Amino acid sequence: xxxxxxxxxxxxxxxxxxxxxxxxxxxxxxxxxxxxxxxxxxxxxxxxxxxxxxxxxxxxxxxxxxxxxxxxxxxxxxxxxxxxxxxxxxxxxxxxxxxxxxxxxxxxxxxxxxxxxxxxxxxxxxxxxxx
Amino acid sequence: xxxxxxxxxxxxxxxxxxxxxxxxxxxxxxxxxxxxxxxxxxxxxxxxxxxxxxxxxxxxxxxxxxxxxxxxxxxxxxxxxxxxxxxxxxxxxxxxxxxxxxxxxxxxxxxxxxxxxxxxxxxxxxxxxxxxxxxxxxxxxxxxxxxxxxxxxxxxxxxxxxxxxxxxxxxxxxxxxxxxxxxxxxxxxxxxxxxxxxxxxxxxxxxxxxxxxxxxxxxxxxxxxxxxxxxxxxxxxxxxxxxxxxxxxxxxxxxxxxxxxxxxxxxxxxxxxxxxxxxxxxxxxxxxxxxxxxxxxxxxxxxxxxxxxxxxxxxxxxxxxxxxxxxxxxxxxxxxxxxxxxxxxxxxxxxxxxxxxxxxxxxxx
Numbered sequence: 001x002x003x004x005x006x007x008x009x010x011x012x013x014x015x016x017x018x019x020x021x022x023x024x025x026x027x028x029x030x031x032x033x034x035x036x037x038x039x040x041x042x043x044x045x046x047x048x049x050x051x052x053x054x055x056x057x058x059x060x061x062x063x064x065x066x067x068x069x070x071x072x073x074x075x076x077x078x079x080x081x082x083x084x085x086x087x088x089x090x091x092x093x094x095x096x097x098x099x100x101x102x103x104x105x106x107x108x109x110x111x112x113x114x115x116x117x118x119x120x121x122x123x124x125x126x127x128x129x130x131x
Numbered sequence: 132x133x134x135x136x137x138x139x140x141x142x143x144x145x146x147x148x149x150x151x152x153x154x155x156x157x158x159x160x161x162x163x164x165x166x167x168x169x170x171x172x173x174x175x176x177x178x179x180x181x182x183x184x185x186x187x188x189x190x191x192x193x194x195x196x197x198x199x200x201x202x203x204x205x206x207x208x209x210x211x212x213x214x215x216x217x218x219x220x221x222x223x224x225x226x227x228x229x230x231x232x233x234x235x236x237x238x239x240x241x242x243x244x245x246x247x248x249x250x251x252x253x254x255x256x257x258x259x260x261x262x263x264x265x266x267x268x269x270x271x272x273x274x275x276x277x278x279x280x281x282x283x284x285x286x287x288x289x290x291x292x293x294x295x296x297x298x299x300x301x302x303x304x305x306x307x308x309x310x311x312x313x314x315x316x317x318x319x320x321x322x323x324x325x326x327x328x329x330x331x332x333x334x335x336x337x338x339x340x341x342x343x344x345x346x347x348x349x350x351x352x353x354x355x356x357x358x359x360x361x362x363x364x365x366x367x368x369x370x371x372x373x374x375x376x377x378x379x380x381x382x383x384x385x386x387x388x389x390x391x392x393x394x395x396x397x398x399x400x401x402x403x404x405x406x407x408x409x410x411x412x413x414x415x416x417x418x419x420x421x422x423x424x425x426x427x428x429x430x431x432x433x434x435x436x437x438x439x440x441x442x443x444x445x446x447x448x449x450x451x452x453x454x455x456x457x458x459x460x461x462x463x464x465x466x467x468x469x470x471x472x473x474x475x476x477x478x479x480x481x482x483x484x485x486x487x488x489x490x491x492x493x494x495x496x
Contacts, residue, residue, distance in 0.1 A: 004255070
């Protein structure tokens with residue numbers, strides 16, 4: 001699985017990293033228990049500051065997506081992912097609200113919006129690259 | 132100097148002259164003496180002209196110096212000839228720095244005149260799987276072969292200690308008889324094994340460096356560039372392993388000739404073969420890398436010119452956490468000298484090399 005960062009994006013680098021790792025888990029490219037490179041290693045490979053990678057990993061650990069394993073280092077949580085929390089629902093509503101508003105203003109119907117959401121959800125969880 | 136010695140040292144000079152002269156044609160094509168060019172510049176005849184001028188100037192000087200040195204040292208003693216050839220190589224390196232510098236200025240002027248712009252890439256790509264060093268180089272267990280060879284040599288010495296003469300011949304004169312001797316002692320008898328040990332440390336360290344170096348990827352072709360980079364690392368690792376093993380065997384053979392009176396011709400034939408194998412392997416590897424397009428990958432985080440000092444040979448980038456990055460021309464790897472650990476490693480490497488050379492020089496007095 002590859003990480004691709006855009007240094008000129010409006011999204012901060014640590015957030016891009018968090019998003020991509022979560023997407024990787026969603027698509028199945030990263031499976032439960034899969035090891036990730038160490039903070040230092042990933043920072044070296046990307047040529048970015050260690051603190052940025054550290055921040056991303058810490059966020060993911062706090063949320064329960066990653067775990068620190070004694071021998072393997074950082075791994076995708078082997079015991080299953082955290083469930084839907086209130087905090088997540090609030091985040092979901094917050095981020096969807098602005099998109100829904102713009103869609104409505106631009107004249108998109110509720111059905112079209114729902115269909116788009118559905119197709120994005122399905123694309124994300126489909127195992128990329130087959131298998 | 133004897134004929135075989137002349138062959139060895141002049142072919143060594145020839146190899147260095149060749150490597151220095153064709154410098155402008157190996158590695159990244161989009162790099163002209165450290166100046167980055169856009170893809171369209173590759174078709175420009177002026178670019179080719181700058182490269183050609185460098186080869187003619189440097190190559191011409193190399194030939195002139197080499198021929199002069201050959202003529203002058205024909206009737207000198209070995210140590211004097213050695214000094215002359217060493218001076219010739221030093222001179223060649225200095226001249227190549229100058230021609231490099233001049234070519235770089237020409238390249239910069241051409242780039243400005245043509246108005247070429249190379250946008251700094253703002254995408255960074257890394258593999259989460261190959262981020263680990265596993266599999267990119269030969270396992271360190273492969274170096275036990277080197278240790279075994281060295282241990283065998285040491286064992287041989289220990290067993291045959293009493294048979295070793297009190298005066299050890301260290302140089303063969305023109306008459307075919309030894310003309311320089313040193314006294315037998317633990318230091319003089321085992322000095323070659325010390326050099327072997329230092330060589331093992333150096334090359335195992337080089338192997339470690341390759342495994343830890345950043346794997347540069349192309350965001351437009353992630354799988355392909357990853358595959359190529361891993362293959363490239365493997366090739367370098369195997370080549371270094373093989374060459375160093377032959378070198379250690381060479382030293383063992385030298386020790387046998389010195390201590391047990393083995394046939395000197397055997398050593399000389401091995402030396403000449405080894406030198407030939409070394410040159411051919413290096414050239415072969417470079418050609419193979421070019422044919423398979425394994426040498427054209429840019430390393431995005433280090434591509435800005437401002438990070439490369441001293442004519443593009445030293446990398447200093449405090450924003451880059453990596454210790455080892457591909458060198459400017461994409462041929463090997465280099466140390467990030469902004470990193471304090473990097474500076475320590477560079478100093479240690481120099482220390483190991485200098486120690487090995489000093490051990491040889493001081494024990495041959």
